[in-house]
Each structure stands twice: as C-alpha cells, then as structure tokens.
Amino acid sequence: MIFNSIDFGIFFIIVFLLNTFVFNKNLKYRNIFLLVVSYFFYGWWDWRFLILIFFSSMLDFFLGKKIDEEQNPVNRKWLLAVSLGINLGLLGFFKYAGFFVESFTAAFTFFGFPIKSYAINIILPVGISFYTFQTLSYTWDIYKRQLKPNHDVLRFLAFVSFFPQLVAGPIERASHLLPQFDSIKKINYQQLRSGFLLMAVGFFKKIVIADRLARFVDPAFADYDQLAGYSAIIAILFFTLQLYFDFSAYSNIAIGCGRMLGFELSLNFNKPYLSTSFSDFWRRWHISLSSWFKDYVYIPLGGNKSGKFFTIRNFLIVFLLSGLWHGASWNFVLWGLFNGLFLIILDPFINKFNKFTLGKLFAGIIVFSCWALSLVLFRTSNFEQSKIIYSQIFIISSKTIDSYGLSIKELNFTFTILIFYFILEWIELNFSSLSDWLFKRNLLLRWAVYILIILSIIILGSYGSEMNDKQFIYFQF
Amino acid sequence: MKAKSNKINKTASINKISATPVISEKITYPKTIGTFLKNSLIMLFIVGIIVIGLDFNGLFDSSEINYHSKRTWEEFYTFTKDKEIDVLLLGNSHIYTGINPQGLSTSLGVNSFIISAPGTHLGDVYFNFKEALRRCNPKVVVVETYAIKDFDPYVLDGSELSDQIKSFVSRKNFWLKFISTPFLFSPTNYLFAWSSLLRNHSFIFTDPAQIKSNANKINTIVPAPGEEYKLGKFIRFVSGLEPETLKKYDELGSPVNGQDFKYSNYTKHYLEKIESLALKNNIKLVFLTLPMYKKHIDNYELWKIELNSLIDDKKYAWLDLQDKYDEFKFDENSFENTYEANQHMTYAGSIAASYALAAFLRNDLKIPLPQRFLENKWLEIFYGKDSYFENCSVLSNDALGKSLVRNTQYGNLYVKEIVSYNRRENHVLLVKIDKNLIDESFLSSKKLMITANANVNGETNRYNIELFKDPAWNPLEHHLYFHFSTDLEVLEVIDVFLTN
Numbered sequence: 009m010i011f012n013s014i015d016f017g018i019f020f021i022i023v024f025l026l027n028t029f030v031f032n033k034n035l036k037y038r039n040i041f042l043l044v045v046s047y048f049f050y051g052w053w054d055w056r057f058l059i060l061i062f063f064s065s066m067l068d069f070f071l072g073k074k075i076d077e078e079q080n081p082v083n084r085k086w087l088l089a090v091s092l093g094i095n096l097g098l099l100g101f102f103k104y105a106g107f108f109v110e111s112f113t114a115a116f117t118f119f120g121f122p123i124k125s126y127a128i129n130i131i132l133p134v135g136i137s138f139y140t141f142q143t144l145s146y147t148w149d150i151y152k153r154q155l156k157p158n159h160d161v162l163r164f165l166a167f168v169s170f171f172p173q174l175v176a177g178p179i180e181r182a183s184h185l186l187p188q189f190d191s192i193k194k195i196n197y198q199q200l201r202s203g204f205l206l207m208a209v210g211f212f213k214k215i216v217i218a219d220r221l222a223r224f225v226d227p228a229f230a231d232y233d234q235l236a237g238y239s240a241i242i243a244i245l246f247f248t249l250q251l252y253f254d255f256s257a258y259s260n261i262a263i264g265c266g267r268m269l270g271f272e273l274s275l276n277f278n279k280p281y282l283s284t285s286f287s288d289f290w291r292r293w294h295i296s297l298s299s300w301f302k303d304y305v306y307i308p309l310g311g312n313k314s315g316k317f318f319t320i321r322n323f324l325i326v327f328l329l330s331g332l333w334h335g336a337s338w339n340f341v342l343w344g345l346f347n348g349l350f351l352i353i354l355d356p357f358i359n360k361f362n363k364f365t366l367g368k369l370f371a372g373i374i375v376f377s378c379w380a381l382s383l384v385l386f387r388t389s390n391f392e393q394s395k396i397i398y399s400q401i402f403i404i405s406s407k408t409i410d411s412y413g414l415s416i417k418e419l420n421f422t423f424t425i426l427i428f429y430f431i432l433e434w435i436e437l438n439f440s441s442l443s444d445w446l447f448k449r450n451l452l453l454r455w456a457v458y459i460l461i462i463l464s465i466i467i468l469g470s471y472g473s474e475m476n477d478k479q480f481i482y483f484q485f
Numbered sequence: 486m487k488a489k490s491n492k493i494n495k496t497a498s499i500n501k502i503s504a505t506p507v508i509s510e511k512i513t514y515p516k517t518i519g520t521f522l523k524n525s526l527i528m529l530f531i532v533g534i535i536v537i538g539l540d541f542n543g544l545f546d547s548s549e550i551n552y553h554s555k556r557t558w559e560e561f562y563t564f565t566k567d568k569e570i571d572v573l574l575l576g577n578s579h580i581y582t583g584i585n586p587q588g589l590s591t592s593l594g595v596n597s598f599i600i601s602a603p604g605t606h607l608g609d610v611y612f613n614f615k616e617a618l619r620r621c622n623p624k625v626v627v628v629e630t631y632a633i634k635d636f637d638p639y640v641l642d643g644s645e646l647s648d649q650i651k652s653f654v655s656r657k658n659f660w661l662k663f664i665s666t667p668f669l670f671s672p673t674n675y676l677f678a679w680s681s682l683l684r685n686h687s688f689i690f691t692d693p694a695q696i697k698s699n700a701n702k703i704n705t706i707v708p709a710p711g712e713e714y715k716l717g718k719f720i721r722f723v724s725g726l727e728p729e730t731l732k733k734y735d736e737l738g739s740p741v742n743g744q745d746f747k748y749s750n751y752t753k754h755y756l757e758k759i760e761s762l763a764l765k766n767n768i769k770l771v772f773l774t775l776p777m778y779k780k781h782i783d784n785y786e787l788w789k790i791e792l793n794s795l796i797d798d799k800k801y802a803w804l805d806l807q808d809k810y811d812e813f814k815f816d817e818n819s820f821e822n823t824y825e826a827n828q829h830m831t832y833a834g835s836i837a838a839s840y841a842l843a844a845f846l847r848n849d850l851k852i853p854l855p856q857r858f859l860e861n862k863w864l865e866i867f868y869g870k871d872s873y874f875e876n877c878s879v880l881s882n883d884a885l886g887k888s889l890v891r892n893t894q895y896g897n898l899y900v901k902e903i904v905s906y907n908r909r910e911n912h913v914l915l916v917k918i919d920k921n922l923i924d925e926s927f928l929s930s931k932k933l934m935i936t937a938n939a940n941v942n943g944e945t946n947r948y949n950i951e952l953f954k955d956p957a958w959n960p961l962e963h964h965l966y967f968h969f970s971t972d973l974e975v976l977e978v979i980d981v982f983l984t985n
Contacts, residue, residue, distance in 0.1 A: 014673050028518055197517035204525070418690040455528065462532050467686050472677075 009052040011261045012214055012471075019049065020265065027269050028195060035192050039166045042189075042269070046171035050135070053175075057133040060098065065168040067094055068143040072150045072157040084151060091147040099140045102133055104336045135175035137333055139168055141300055146182040148304055155183050163189040172265035176258045178276040178296035188271050195270045198447075203267030205443055208461045210260030213253045215469035217429070220422055221250035223413040223470060225387070231412070232393045237405030239412065240397055247387050248380040249426060252281060255294070279433045284362040284371040286351040289379065297333070301326045324348045334386070339394065343385040350378045421468075536682055544699050545685040548692075553581065554602035554655040557717045561598060562657055564714060565620040568862055571854055572597035572846070573617055574717070574773075575610045576629030582821075583629070583775035583830040586716035588839035591867055591876040592961055593847060594858030599717030601629075602652030604645055606636040607755040609652050612665040614759060616658050618766060625852055626763055627842065630774045630792060633756070635747040639671040646674065653678050714866055722831040725818035726778060733824045734780035741781055741826050743788030748795055756795060769852055771845075772796050772803040775838055776810050777828045778820040804845045806838055813841045814956035836872070837957040844961055874904045874915055876960050895981040898923065901963050903935075903978050912974040916952055916981065917963040925964065928954075931983040933966045938977040945976065 009016050023045050031041040051058050071091045078084045149155035158164045167186045173179075228235055228243035235243055259276035266273040276296050283289035290298045306326045312319040324345070331344020358374060361367035381398075388394045410416050436442050446457055539545060549555060564570070572595055574580055581601045589597045598621075600613045610632050617623075641649055653669060656662050670678050677684050688696050763770040774792075782788070785807055796803055806813060819834030830838060846852050857863040858877060867873050869885030879888035879902070886906035893900050901917040916933065933952045938945055950973070952966035959965070968975075 014676070018672075195518065197521050200518070200521040204521075415690055417693075421690065458528060459531060459535075462528070463535060466532070466536065466683065467689065469686065472684065472687060 009049050011258065012211065015052070019045075024268055032192060032195065032270060035190075036162070038192060039160075039162045039189055042171075043162060043166040043169060046166065046169040046174060049171040050169065050174055053134050060102075060133055060136070061139060061169060062165070064095060064098065064140065064143055065165050066161075067091065068147050068168075069158070069161055069164045072147050073159070075147060075150050076157045088147060088151045092144065095140050095144050099136055102136055104332075138177050138179055139174060141179045141297075141333075142182075143168055145179075145300060145304060146186075149182060158182075158186055158190075160190075170266070170271070172262040172269070172271075173273055176255070176262070177294075178259060178262065178274045179300055180274060180296070181300075184274060185271070193270045195268070199267050199270070201447070202443060203264040205446075205458070206260045206264030206267065208264075208458065208465075210257040210264060212257075212461055212465050213260065214257035215465050215471055217422075217425060218250050218253035218257060220414070220418070220470040221246045221253065224419075224422075225250055226413070228412040229387055229397075232388065232397050234407060235397055235405075236400035236403040236407075239405045239407055239409055240401050242409060243412070244380050244384060244397075244401075246422075248376070248383050249281075251383065251386070252277070279437050281376055281430070282372065282433060282437055283375050284368045285358050286347070286355045286375055286378075289375050290351070297330070301330055305329060320352050323352055327351070337390070339385045339388060339391055342391065343382050346382045346385070347379070350375075350382070354378065536680060539682045540680050542699075543681065543702075544696055545681045545688055546695075546699050547681070547685055548695055552651070552655070553719050554652050556715070557581075557600060557602075558655045558657055560714060561600060561617065561717070562620065564596075564598065564716075568596060568866075569855075569857075570598045570617075570621040570623050571595035571857070572625045572627065573614070573621065573623040574599040574601070574627045574629070575614055575617075576601045576632045576773075577605045577609075578603035578719075579631040579775050579829060580627075580629035580773075581717055581719045582721050583835050583838050584627075584718075584773075584842065585832070585835040585839045585872065586718050587867065587870060588836050588872040588876070589843055590716070591858075591872045592840060592843040593854055594856055594863070594877075595854045596857055596863065596866070597716065601717060602648060602655065604648030605632065605652050606634055606638070606649075607632045607752050607759070608636065608638050608669060609649060611755045611758050611762070612661065612669065613652070613656070614762060615665075616656050616661045618762070619658060619661070622766070623768055624854055625769045625771055625846060626759075627771045627773050628759060630772055630796070633748055633752055633792065633795065635749045636751055637749055638669050638751060641670070641674075650674070650678050650684065654681070713870060718835075720832050720835075722821040722829060725816075725822060725831050725833065726820055727822050730822050730824055731780075731817060734778075737824070739781055739783035740824055741777065741783070741828075743782060743784035743786065743791075746788040746791050748791070753795060769850070770801065771850070772801055773842060774803070774805040774807050775830060776807040776815050776819070776834075778817065779810050779815075781820070781828050782807070802845075802850055804842060804849075806841055809841070813837055813959075816956070819957070833955070833957045837959065840957075840959040840961070844959075847961060869906070874906055874913075875958055875965055878902055879904055889975065890978050890981075896983075898981055898983065900981055903975075903981075905975050911969045911971060914950070914952070914968040914970075914975050916966040917960075918966070920961075920963050923964070928964060928983075931985060934982055934984055935975075935978055936980040936982075937975045938979065940974045940976055941972050947979065948973070950975070 009019060027038065027041060031038040047058055047061075050061065068091055071087055075084050075087045075091075078087060146155070150157050158167075163186070167180075167182065167189050170180075170185065225243055225247045228239065229247070256277040263273045263275075274296050276294060278292040278295065280289055280292035283292055306322050309322040309325060310318050311322060327344040327348030328341055329344070331340040331342070331347075334340045334343070354374065358371045362371035384394045384397050385391070388397065409419065414422065432442060446454060572589065572593070574584055574586065574589075574597060576599075578601065581599050581603075584599060586597045586599050600617055602609060602613075607628075610628060614626065638649070649669060653662065653665075666675055666678060685695075760770060789805065789808065806815070815834060815837060819830055819837060821829040821831060846854070858867075864880070867877075868880065874886050878891070879886045882888060886904055888902055889905055890900055890903040892902075899919045899922045901919050902915075903917070904913075904915040906913050906915075914935075916935065918928070918933075933954070935950050935952065937948060937950060939948050939950070950968055952968045954964065954966050958967075
C-alpha cells in the first residue's frame with residue numbers, strides 16, 4: 009500500500025478513527041491494533057514477507073534481552089554478532105545476492121577464469137533496509153548499555169512495524185520511538201492539525217511536484233544516449249529535485265500520519281538544498297540514515313579521534329556503505345565514494361568562504377551541483393549509461409526541451425512552483441516556521457490555505473486514471 | 486415514577502461529572518478531536534462542493550467530437566421520448582460499424598437502435614441494456630459477440646479503462662450509474678469515473694482551448710431538432726481492403742488466431758445476467774457474430790467451439806456471419822483496410838450484415854414485430870433517408886423521390902417498383918424485381934437493362950441503360966439493381982429486360 013493511493017486514504021481514515029475513538033484508551037489494545045494494521049499495511053504489498061519482518065523482530069527482541077542479561081563480555085559480543093549476522097545476512101541475501109554473484113563472476117572472468125553464473129531473481133522485500141537498520145540499532149544500543157530491553161513483545165513488534173515509517177523511514181531509534189509504545193499519549197487538536205497539514209504538504213510535494221518532475225526525468229533518462237546539452241542539464245536538475253521532493257514528501261506524510269496517531273517521528277529532511285557545505289548537507293539530508301551511519305559505523309570506527317588518515321578512512325567507509333545501502337550495484341558504491349570525496353576534499357575549501365552571504369550562495373551552488381552530478385550514478389542503471397550522460401552534457405542537443413514528457417507551459421509552471429517553494433524554504437530557514445505563522449492567523453486565512461493546498465493537489469497534480477499510482481523512489485531501497 | 490427516577494439519576498450524574506476533574510477531562514478530550522473532525526468534514530464538504538460545481542459546470546469535460554457513446558445516449562433519450570424501440574442492438578465498436586440501423590429498420594419496418602461504446606465488454610453491455618430498458622420495451626435484443634471476451638473490470642487500465650469510463654460517463658441515469666460503479670471499476674477508479682475534473686485536470690496544461698470552449702458552452706452534442714437520427718450508427722470506414730493490405734495476408738498469414746480466444750468468468754456472469762434480464766422482460770435474446778475478412782482469422786472453428794461453450798446455439802438464437810461468410814457474399818469491400826487484429830466493417834459490409842440480420846429475425850426466428858412502417862412517426866424518421874427507397878416504396882412523388890414504375894410485368898420480369906431520387910449530387914435509379922417470381926441464379930447470369938427517356942444536360946433522349954447489382958444490398962422482398970449518374974436523370978421507363 010502506498011501513501012498516494014485511494015487504498016491508503018481509506019485505510020488511514022479507518023485506522024485514525026479506530027485508534028482515536030476505540031483503541032487509544034487502553035495501551036495493550038492500542039499496541040495490538042497498531043501491530044495488526046501495520047502488518048495489514050505491509051501485507052497488502054506481499055503478505056509472504058510478513059514472516060521475514062516477524063522473524064527479524066522476534067530475533068532482536070530475544071537477543072536484546074539476552075544481551076542485557078548476559079554479564080560475560082565475550083558472550084555479549086557473540087550475541088550481538090548473531091544479531092548483526094542474521095539481520096545483515098537476510099538483508100544481504102535479499103538485496104545483494106544477485107549483485108555479489110554477478111561481481112564475483114565478472115572478477116573471475118576478468119582474471120582469466122571464466123565461470124558460469126546463474127541469474128538470481130529474488131524479490132526485494134519493501135522496506136527491508138529500513139527496518140533492518142531499526143532493529144539493529146536496538147540490539148547495538150542494548151549492547152552498549154545505552155538502552156534497556158523492552159520486555160513486552162507486542163510493543164516491540166508494533167515499534168518495528170509501525171506502518172507510517174515502515175517502508176521508507178524515517179529510520180527510528182528504539183530510544184526515541186519505543187518508549188512511545190509504552191504509554192498512551194492523549195492526542196490533542198494541535199497535533200491533529202499539524203499532522204494533517206504535514207500530510208497535505210507531503211501529498212502536494214509528491215503529486216504536484218515530484219510526479220510532474222518524473223514525467224520529464226523518466227523519458228529523458230530512458231533516452232540517455234540522446235540526452236545532451238541543456239536537456240541533460242535539466243534532466244539532472246529535475247532528478248535532483250524529484251528525489252528530494254519525493255523522499256521528503258514521504259517523510260512528511262509519515263511524520264504527519266504518526267502525529268495523527270499520537271506518535272512523534274524523527275525529522276528526516278531539513279532543507280538540504282539550502283546547505284552551504286557538504287557536512288551541512290549531510291546533516292540535513294536523510295537525517296535518520298546519516299545519523300545512523302554516524303552512530304553505528306563512523307563513531308565505532310573511531311570517528312575523527314584517531315588522526316587525519318583514519319578520519320578520512322572512516323568517512324570513506326561510511327559513504328561506501330551508504331552507497332551500498334541504497335542499492336546493490338557499483339553505481340551506488342561510486343555514488344557513495346564521490347560524495348565521500350566531496351566531503352573530504354571540497355569541504356575544507358568551501359568552509360573558507362561560506363561565512364558571508366555571497367560566499368554562502370557560491371558554496372550552496374557548488375554543493376548542489378556536485379550532489380546533482382553524483383545523482384546521475386544514482387539514476388542510471390549502470391556506469392556505461394552514466395558515462396554517456398556525463399560526456400554529453402556539453403554537447404549541443406538535437407532535441408528540444410519539450411521532447412521529454414512536459415510541454416513548455418508545464419515546464420514554466422514547474423519552474424515557477426519550484427522557485428516559489430524554495431523561497432518559502434529560505435524564509436522558513438531564516439525567519440520562522442511557516443506552519444507556526446499560519447496557525448496564528450485568523451480562521452479565514454488558515455482555511456483558505458488548507459483548501460488551496462487540497463485544490464492544488466486535485467487540479468494541478470500529476471495523476472490520472474491512465475497513470476499508475478507512482479511509487480516513492482525510496483521504496484526500492 | 487420511572488421517569489422521575491431517571492430524572493434523578495441524570496441530575497446526579499451531571500453533578501458527579503462537574504465535581505470530578507478526571508471525568509471533566511473526559512468531556513474536553515473528545516471535544517478537541519471532535520472539533521478537528523468537524524472542521525475536516527466542513528473542509529471536505531467545501532472541497533467537494535467546488536469539485537462537484539466544476540464537474541456540473543462541465544469545465545473539464547473532454548471534447549465531444551467523435552464522442553460516439555455520448556451522442557448515442559443523448560439521441561436515445563430524445564428518440565424514446567415519444568417513440569418505441571423494437572430491435573435493440575448492443576455491443577462495442579464492431580456493432581456500430583457493422584450494422585446499419587436505418588437499413589435494418591427499413592427492411593423490417595420497425596425501429597432499431599444501437600447502444601454501444603468502443604472497446605467495452607459484456608459487463609458494460611449489461612448495464613447499457615439495463616438503462617435502455619428504463620426507456621423502451623424492445624421485442625428483440627441483439628448482442629454482438631465481440632463484446633464476449635476475456636475481461637476483468639477491476640484490472641482495466643490505459644485505453645480499455647478510458648473506453649469504459651467514456652461509456653459510463655455517457656449514460657444518463659444517475660441511480661443506475663451509481664449502482665453499477667462497483668461492478669465496472671476498481672475502487673481506485675470510482676472518483677475518476679464520476680469526476681471530469683479528476684480525469685481531465687491536466688487540460689490546464691495540455692488542452693486549455695477545451696476548457697475555454699467548455700466555459701463558453703460551445704461544446705454540445707445534443708441533437709438539434711429535426712436533425713437526422715443516427716440511431717447509434719457510426720460510419721467510420723467507407724472503403725474496403727486495399728491490395729497492399731491483401732498482400733500481407735498471403736505474406737504474413739492471418740493476424741488473428743481462433744485458438745487464442747478466451748472468455749473470463751465475468752463474461753459468463755454478465756451473459757447470464759443479460760439472459761435473465763431479457764427473460765424477465767419477455768425479450769427475445771439474439772447473438773450476432775459479425776465477420777472479419779476471411780483471411781483475417783485462422784482457426785475460426787476453435788473460436789466458435791469456445792464461444793459455443795458459452796452461447797449454446799441450441800439454446801440461444803445465434804447468427805454467426807463469420808460462419809456464413811460466403812452465403813452473405815462478404816468480400817474485401819466489406820472490411821476496414823487494416824491488418825491489425827481489431828478489424829471493423831465498412832458501410833458496404835454493414836449493409837450486407839444488416840440484411841442478413843433482418844432475414845434471420847424475420848425468416849428464421851419468425852419474431853412477430855410491429856408494423857411501424859404504417860405509422861407517421863416512423864415515416865417521419867425514415868422516409869427518404871439512408872436505405873429507405875432501397876427497401877420501401879415511394880409514398881408520393883415529391884422532391885425526395887419519384888416512383889417511375891410500380892407493379893408492372895416486363896416479359897418474364899415482374900418489376901415491383903422503379904424509383905428515381907437524388908443523393909449527394911447523384912441521380913440514383915433503383916429497380917426492384919420481385920424475389921418470389923424469379924430465380925436468383927438465373928438473374929445472376931444476366932445483365933439488367935432498361936430503355937428510358939432521360940435528361941442529360943437539359944436534353945431529353947432515349948437511352949438503353951445497364952444497371953448493376955451490389956451484392957451487399959439484399960432486401961428481403963426484392964432483387965435490387967442500381968444506376969448512379971451525375972448527369973443522366975431518368976424521366977420515363979419504356980422497357981426493362983435482361984441480356985447476356
């Protein structure tokens with residue numbers, strides 16, 4: 009079930025009403041209810057993989073308890089290793105088996121030992137990368153004695169499978185989300201209102217902006233060998249924006265849904281395209297993943313405490329793993345490597361001049377451009393395609409800009425709405441929260457804004473009976 | 486006493502609530518949620534009103550040029566205000582191109598009407614039938630078998646979904662549309678089926694001219710008073726298969742294979758529903774298979790076996806024109822010039838198929854049909870229009886047509902009528918020879934000639950004129966011979982005779 013579908017609309021209204029009026033009075037029933045609806049939400053896609061999420065959750069629930077009870081450091085380490093091994097093993101099998109087999113075959117062939125490989129077709133369970141990281145952080149935190157294990161299996165299962173964030177994050181830490189399953193928090197009007205507004209903004213970003221950008225990006229990248237000049241630049245720019253609007257829209261909707269059910273999820277995006285350095289960017293982009301890698305990979309490796317060489321090594325490991333987390337292909341590994349190198353090489357240079365306004369603007373442009381260029385690797389299916397696109401950026405295109413799915417009129421509209429959106433983000437970054445400002449206005453203005461957002465989605469949205477509900481990009485990870 | 490006790494309890498309970506802060510919280514708690522829900526409902530109502538208003542206004546309606554099913558329903562409602570329909574034909578695009586309702590009506594002397602939408606299936610046929618029955622009481626309903634296919638209404642997408650939505654939108658009975666929605670669409674498409682704004686909101690970018698014409702109410706397909714009824718007909722193809730296309734059949738084989746034909750459980754379900762609806766309303770249900778070009782389909786017998794498992798020809802009346810291809814003399818002029826799988830019939834093909842159907846209803850099934858050709862209302866619709874003179878007599882010599890000869894014996898030929906009329910800058914001469922009195926095989930080996938006084942460029946002279954017989958035109962009562970000319974107009978017939 010995806011957020012921008014009628015199925016989800018009906019599902020969420022029913023869940024919201026039942027949670028609010030029936031189940032939110034008794035903790036046990038509320039948790040059972042949320043577990044059931046979350047499994048229903050996940051099973052809507054493919055019920056067979058419920059077994060996997062159930063197994064993964066139960067394993068970490070019991071290992072978490074065992075690690076906490078165990079006093080022998082060696083045994084504790086072994087128990088943690090079992091948790092890491094099985095979770096990463098499942099992730100590796102479902103996500104990376106095909107990639108590793110292909111890579112080994114290619115390597116052996118390269119060194120003159122051609123071997124026959126068998127194509128492995130494994131369905132990637134939706135959200136496996138997200139919930140695996142979530143449960144891993146649970147056992148790790150217990151191992152580090154930073155968290156006490158949860159002794160109520162229902163709460164734990166509900167925490168792992170909580171449907172708003174199950175398939176595409178934010179990747180919640182047990183220390184933040186799990187306690188919210190330990191008590192009932194009364195839902196108030198303000199929470200509902202802000203949750204609703206977040207969801208509306210999320211739907212606007214997804215349906216009006218991201219899916220419209222996709223209508224240019226998809227045919228443009230499919231035509232990669234003809235994609236050149238300004239068409240290529242616009243395709244790269246649009247994909248960069250599509251990725252942000254698509255993923256941040258999902259996060260908005262997830263946080264909004266959670267809030268309407270009485271839960272606070274973590275912030276996942278904080279205006280990343282207004283960043284003025286690469287380190288700033290990674291503090292704003294997919295925050296729940298970046299901070300996960302920081303806490304569970306970068307810091308355990310030594311962080312920046314062991315000298316320049318090890319700091320650089322640690323950064324590169326984090327970025328290579330982050331690339332691999334996004335997808336099982338060398339393109340993602342390269343994408344991670346490039347971003348690691350940007351951070352290591354360019355940030356010291358950028359940090360020298362991003363102290364004043366014009367310098368900040370220049371820094372912002374450099375960060376955005378490097379990030380956008382790296383996303384060619386993210387969007388194409390192999391390095392050959394990326395190479396072709398990179399090599400054709402400065403060639404004059406034989407195709408007009410309206411050859412790829414959007415008319416000039418619609419392109420103008422898209423540019424206008426993007427400029428308008430980023431002006432709002434800039435205002436919010438430099439002045440105050442727009443939602444807080446809105447909630448203080450009079451009823452007429454508030455309602456006018458709400459209705460305008462809803463009508464904009466209906467009238468200006470990029471959807472239709474002949475289009476399939478477009479999936480969120482981050483579902484594939 | 487009991488009432489008093491209740492009153493006391495109620496008062497006590499109110500006092501208790503006001504005295505207990507914990508319970509007081511219980512009162513305010515649902516109030517905040519209630520405010521949110523109330524506001525949400527009001528907002529939903531406002532948005533709904535705006536959407537419905539825009540839909541009602543038709544601002545986002547699609548172009549009605551070539552919107553066949555909408556035009557058909559509009560005309561159907563106008564027609565059935567004061568007229569009955571005797572033969573109702575249902576199906577998809579194959580029937581509206583493959584049957585000429587004027588030809589069928591004038592050959593049987595009844596009112597026939599086609600209700601169909603391109604690309605649709607038996608589920609759509611059923612709901613069209615149901616709505617049509619609210620307005621008419623036909624004696625016969627003819628279902629074309631191309632609508633019998635492997636369909637699942639809940640997985641439609643792309644053009645199939647678009648066709649189904651167009652058909653659905655065209656229907657006019659709100660309640661029937663409402664109750665048919667869950668049977669024709671998956672829940673994802675309910676709103677698209679009902680709202681032109683949701684379907685066509687992209688017109689803002691793709692077709693602002695359409696929005697403008699909708700705003701100015703230029704877009705209208707309601708038939709103008711006095712406009713000729715189309716009766717659900719849509720002449721899309723006037724010329725037949727061309728040599729280039731015919732060559733493909735020899736080079737590439739048939740594009741359609743009968744063994745690929747399948748039908749779904751939905752087909753069976755809706756067939757049973759159509760059958761019971763016909764039975765309930767005492768209507769004779771007839772199936773009709775319109776043909777494709779003989780080389781267009783391979784293994785038709787396998788198609789027929791599969792179709793027969795659904796339409797048992799011992800149980801149902803079924804006219805299979807693919808099977809009777811040669812009997813009704815279909816040829817390359819009868820079919821759309823295409824090698825694509827979905828081949829329709831041309832105007833000539835539709836005429837031949839209409840006569841075959843008329844003969845099947847009257848001669849084989851012997852269905853008692855009303856004699857509407859005696860009614861003024863019927864004549865108002867058909868007199869002098871497409872197919873009228875070919876099937877029926879001139880009533881009085883007027884601008885529409887002249888009867889030059891009537892019921893006259895010329896040698897061994899009994900001429901029922903010779904008619905002269907003008908159509909599209911042509912002088913047309915029709916000679917009708919009684920079928921009962923002369924053998925067709927004898928006629929086919931001869932040429933029919935007439936000697937006539939005719940006017941050419943203002944000068945009147947006597948001419949011997951050869952007439953031709955078009956195999957498509959096969960009226961029930963007479964053999965029909967034609968002569969078309971742009972400059973020769975027959976004024977008086979002197980003789981009619983046959984030569985070798």
